[in-house]
Amino acid sequence: MPPTLNQARPYDNSVAFLTDKDVLDNATNIIPPSLPAAICYGRVKDPESCVPKAWWKDVFGDNLYLQTDGDVVEDPEITFEEIRLLETHEPIRSIFQSVSPSGSTERTRILDLCCGQGRHVLQLAELYPHLELHGHDQSQYLIELAQSRAAVADVSGRASFTIGDCRAIPHDDNSFSLVMVMGNSFGYFATDNANANLLKEIRRILKPGGFVVMDIPDGAYLRKNFSARGWEWIDDTMIVCRERELSKDKRRLISREVVMLTGKGVIRDQFYEECLYDLAEVHQLVRESGLVPEQRVEDVEENTIGRDMSKRGEDLGMMENRHLVLVSKPLL
Numbered sequence: 001m002p003p004t005l006n007q008a009r010p011y012d013n014s015v016a017f018l019t020d021k022d023v024l025d026n027a028t029n030i031i032p033p034s035l036p037a038a039i040c041y042g043r044v045k046d047p048e049s050c051v052p053k054a055w056w057k058d059v060f061g062d063n064l065y066l067q068t069d070g071d072v073v074e075d076p077e078i079t080f081e082e083i084r085l086l087e088t089h090e091p092i093r094s095i096f097q098s099v100s101p102s103g104s105t106e107r108t109r110i111l112d113l114c115c116g117q118g119r120h121v122l123q124l125a126e127l128y129p130h131l132e133l134h135g136h137d138q139s140q141y142l143i144e145l146a147q148s149r150a151a152v153a154d155v156s157g158r159a160s161f162t163i164g165d166c167r168a169i170p171h172d173d174n175s176f177s178l179v180m181v182m183g184n185s186f187g188y189f190a191t192d193n194a195n196a197n198l199l200k201e202i203r204r205i206l207k208p209g210g211f212v213v214m215d216i217p218d219g220a221y222l223r224k225n226f227s228a229r230g231w232e233w234i235d236d237t238m239i240v241c242r243e244r245e246l247s248k249d250k251r252r253l254i255s256r257e258v259v260m261l262t263g264k265g266v267i268r269d270q271f272y273e274e275c276l277y278d279l280a281e282v283h284q285l286v287r288e289s290g291l292v293p294e295q296r297v298e299d300v301e302e303n304t305i306g307r308d309m310s311k312r313g314e315d316l317g318m319m320e321n322r323h324l325v326l327v328s329k330p331l332l
């Protein structure tokens with residue numbers, strides 16, 4: 001019998017999760033001790049025009065993201081609680097617990113799309129050793145970290161990772177029982193069409209009758225409640241100052257982060273954007289892509305785990321209020 005969540009423990013932080021210091025010590029790409037003060041763009045009139053087209057390549061390209069967002073994405077207890085929340089949905093729980101019929105070598109396949117440093121894959125590999133887990137992400141830095149953590153935890157045989165864009169997933173048609181898109185990784189493309197195309201790509205690799213679960217920001221809430229300015233001490237020496245505003249079409253949240261280290265000054269000045277979808281709009285995209293929403297809008301669960309459990313508890317930004325949206329691919 002696979003373990004139930006009550007029997008399992010949060011992923012072992014001491015072994016599998018590096019501390020900020022480990023990450024910094026091992027980093028070759030940013031914040032070397034000799035870094036000259038980086039250039040800050042100063043006050044900009046139109047932040048929207050400063051967002052690079054593929055902004056995610058920079059924002060997730062190195063360890064800085066694991067520090068600025070580490071209060072959520074590097075806390076194993078939060079990851080554990082997120083898996084527990086997934087488990088409250090019967091179709092997801094039964095996929096996690098499904099064991100192949102005796103004599104069959106085929107294992108249930110799950111893909112974590114835009115998996116970052118693989119925190120959900122690694123936790124699931126611990127909880128459910130019979131699953132075949134895959135993670136896919138465009139960030140070479142984060143995927144290499146996921147791979148090294150999988151090796152340390154001795155789960156590489158059942159947790160594998162690939163690097164690349166989510167619009168071209170390197171897996172066969174009809175090959176996964178579940179695709180997870182966790183931790184606010186949907187809505188990065190500037191147009192509805194591009195975001196719907198991503199859902200079509202997910203549909204392609206899902207088995208008929210398979211499921212998608214998306215942990216996405218609550219666009220309706222954020223549109224009204226985003227904080228236009230904030231600063232957050234990441235630790236005693238690093239501070240992030242953020243500016244946010246709605247795009248001109250009011251459909252995207254434009255964010256800017258100026259990151260400073262004491263003694264070094266500004267080390268990063270970055271701009272990014274995300275589409276703000278309310279649930280009806282997400283369901284609309286889901287239907288357009290040939291998938292089917294599994295819940296009524298009023299029954300969609302809220303995920304406030306990051307907000308409620310973050311030990312820093314300061315500026316959670318897009319991670320503040322999220323929704324867990326469950327979607328299926330129709331049987332042929």
Ligand SMILES: C[S@@+](CC[C@H](N)C(=O)[O-])C[C@H]1O[C@@H](n2cnc3c(N)ncnc32)[C@H](O)[C@@H]1O
Nearest residue numbers: 056060114115116137138139165166182183185
């Ligand atoms: C906010 S992080 C969330 C990571 C992970 N799902 C989690 O919950 O910790 C978003 C992730 O999406 C990935 N990503 C963004 N755009 C992508 C793209 N076009 N193709 C593949 N991955 C992408 C980033 O590299 C990053 O790891």
